[in-house]
Amino acid sequence: MAARPPTFRLFWHKFAGPSARNSCQADFAPSWRSFVTSASRSARGQAKPSPRNVVPGSSVPVGSIGRLALKVAREGDVVLFKSPSHRTYIMSAYGLSAFCFAYALFNSNDVFRDAQIERPVWQKGLFGGICVTMSVMGTLFLVRTGHLVRSITAVKSNNQTYIRFSVRRMVPFTKPYQIEVLPSEVSISRRLVVSQDSKQRFEGDSKKIGSAQDSQPGFFKAPVQTMSVGIWKMFMSMRQIFTGEDFILMKVEGRKQTFRVDSNGFVSNDFMALGNPVQFKRS
Secondary structure (H helix, E strand, O other): OOOOOOHHHHOHHHHOOOHHHHHHOOOOOOHHHHHOOOOOOOOOOOOOOOOOOEOOOOOOEOOHHHHHHHHHHHHOOEEEEEOOOOHHHHHHHHHHHHHHHHHHHHHHHHHHHOOOOOOOHHHHHHHHHHHHHHHHHHHHHHHOOOOEEEEEEEEEEOOEEEEEEEEOOOOOOOOOEEEEEOHHHEEEEEOEEEOHHHHHHHHHHHHHHHHHHHHOOOOOOOHHHHHHHHHHHHHHHHHHHHHOOOEEEEEEOOOOOEEEEEOOOEEOHHHHHHOOOEEEOOO
16 A cells, blocks of 8 residues: 555546547557457457346356456455545644634624724624634535545455445544445546646656655654655645545435545555546546
8 A cells, every 4th residue: 555646647548538648658558459450340240249247157247346346255355445644634624724713703702792992883794704704614624624535445245245435534533434335326426637737736746745755754864854745745735625626526325425535545446346536638
């Protein structure tokens, strides 16, 4: 789990169109090119598709979910996703939420309860609106610390393949809760949109953060570098909190919650059994 390729890198060559792969064609040769033939269509055999929808000798359906079920039956639990560390993200969200609530409480108390200067009605209404807005923003920042997916694992239970979600609670210092659902009950409600510009930004950010994580110097050995990396992570986390970027949203049938998957974590190829999490923006 040390290597954490971004999601778009994992599926870039797999699902990108020709226009999105122009910069990658020099290093990538699709496997289907070796099967191209110049024979006419009439000369080809009229092979009828197999009517079987299950793997011979089993009740597992053919397809991505079927292959995942067979892999789980052979190897046991299969890790589909592992989230990165969200320590900086959570601390930044808590800090912003505390600031918003403190600002709203202080100003509401100063304007409405212990007002030393008599203000006109329009100023009271303006300050009241600001306090309400800050309270809503603080609540939003606090809510965004919940429903973060820690891990997604394919497990076998009762002779069936289930997808186990480990989800962080909004309350701090509590254990994440787990849910097990069938693969058919999982859907992706918002994909990660990837373009050439975002590809370059992802690669640049991962190089800046990844190189620092590989070396991992101590604070006393390289205090300036450690503080620089920490400040960079804090600003990246704050940008994620405000914009919600780099998150893939997943829905589970029968549940109202929307689970948030950080695309900067470890993603296995078997994750594709749940759906394509990447949408490529053609230039």
